[in-house]
Amino acid sequence: xxxxxxxxxxxxxxxxxxxxxxxxxxxxxxxxxxxxxxxxxxxxxxxxxxxxxxxxxxxxxxxxxxxxxxxxxxxxxxxxxxxxxxxxxxxxxxxxxxxxxxxxxxxxxxxxxxxxxxxxxxxxxxxxxxxxxxxxxxxxxxxxxxxxxxxxxxxxxxxxxxxxxxxxxxxxxxxxxxxxxxxxxxxxxxxxxxxxxxxxxxxxxxxxxxxxxxxxxxxxxxxxxxxxxxxxxxxxxxxxxxxxxxxxxxxxxxxxxxxxxxxxxxxxxxxxxxxxxxxxxxxxxxxxxxxxxxxxxxxxxxxxxxxxxxxxxxxxxxxxxxxxxxxxxxxxxxxxxxxxxxxxxxxxxxxxx
Numbered sequence: 001x002x003x004x005x006x007x008x009x010x011x012x013x014x015x016x017x018x019x020x021x022x023x024x025x026x027x028x029x030x031x032x033x034x035x036x037x038x039x040x041x042x043x044x045x046x047x048x049x050x051x052x053x054x055x056x057x058x059x060x061x062x063x064x065x066x067x068x069x070x071x072x073x074x075x076x077x078x079x080x081x082x083x084x085x086x087x088x089x090x091x092x093x094x095x096x097x098x099x100x101x102x103x104x105x106x107x108x109x110x111x112x113x114x115x116x117x118x119x120x121x122x123x124x125x126x127x128x129x130x131x132x133x134x135x136x137x138x139x140x141x142x143x144x145x146x147x148x149x150x151x152x153x154x155x156x157x158x159x160x161x162x163x164x165x166x167x168x169x170x171x172x173x174x175x176x177x178x179x180x181x182x183x184x185x186x187x188x189x190x191x192x193x194x195x196x197x198x199x200x201x202x203x204x205x206x207x208x209x210x211x212x213x214x215x216x217x218x219x220x221x222x223x224x225x226x227x228x229x230x231x232x233x234x235x236x237x238x239x240x241x242x243x244x245x246x247x248x249x250x251x252x253x254x255x256x257x258x259x260x261x262x263x264x265x266x267x268x269x270x271x272x273x274x275x276x277x278x279x280x281x282x283x284x285x286x287x288x289x290x291x292x293x294x295x296x297x298x299x300x301x302x303x304x305x306x307x308x309x310x311x312x313x314x315x316x317x318x319x320x321x322x323x324x325x326x327x328x329x330x331x332x333x334x335x336x337x338x339x340x341x342x343x344x345x346x347x348x349x350x351x352x353x
Contacts, residue, residue: 027095029062029063039078041077041079117306121168130148133310153170156168156297167307185295188293192270193284195259196260224250260277
């Protein structure tokens with residue numbers, strides 16, 4: 001009789017297995033076995049493990065041969081555990097749990113081994129998403145220090161390829177970028193119209209993009225924001241006009257200064273509405289225009305778990321209901337002058353237990 005499996009209490013081991021003599025069993029065998037046991041299907045287990053089905057079958061066959069028992073029996077829908085398999089499942093879970101606990105307990109001895117990530121970002125477009133993700137990364141990877149470097153998207157990618165940066169978070173990937181680096185899309189960003197506070201539309205709360213057909217636009221230098229003007233032109237043409245881009249700015253601050261001076265209006269990501277901009281007004285576009293795509297870019301040979309986790313956490317911040325905080329707000333609360341931002345090491349609060 002099998003008693004207490006659900007509570008982690010082992011049944012009497014009725015198998016004629018001498019575990020002390022097993023020489024080839026590895027954690028991999030046990031991990032594959034547990035996956036098949038829980039999925040009751042080799043194909044689903046392979047998908048869960050992200051390996052091929054034959055690889056799973058081979059590992060299970062090797063384990064059965066070494067144990068000298070059959071762990072699974074086939075049925076009409078997949079497989080089910082044999083009585084020996086039920087007993088082995090309890091032992092396998094315990095071994096895997098013990099291995100995980102052992103690995104975790106060693107982290108305390110790694111406190112002097114610090115990994116540094118050099119992260120590039122565009123604060124006005126990525127700040128809120130990135131700051132929230134970094135706070136969570138600190139909990140998961142306490143030995144990782146993050147340096148933030150603010151520069152233009154073009155310079156970010158250049159620094160990434162030269163290994164000055166490890167990962168960059170930018171908006172609107174441009175043509176041929178994926179030929180140079182690996183791209184992971186984080187979210188589609190809607191844009192706002194930015195006008196001077198004395199502009200005819202300044203008292204409006206929202207505006208349709210088609211209403212801007214007669215306006216002068218402030219665009220962006222292709223050297224610093226490659227592809228941004230193409231995105232603006234494409235969006236405008238989709239509603240029936242080609243924008244008159246008369247002025248070019250090297251960055252968002254320069255673009256807003258030109259707008260405030262009455263040189264024209266511009267389109268900017270919704271994130272920038274969190275930042276104070278003197279003598280300018282932000283108007284929502286209705287209907288919304290998903291003009292920009294926020295992406296993470298990393299080298300194609302990048303394999304570090306901390307970087308992959310940071311990107312994953314950024315993606316989670318785009319899910320509905322998540323609260324995001326702007327980088328400039330976080331820095332400002334720490335009495336740091338945002339205008340002096342170059343390389344910034346954000347201090348992270350310790351998690352409250």
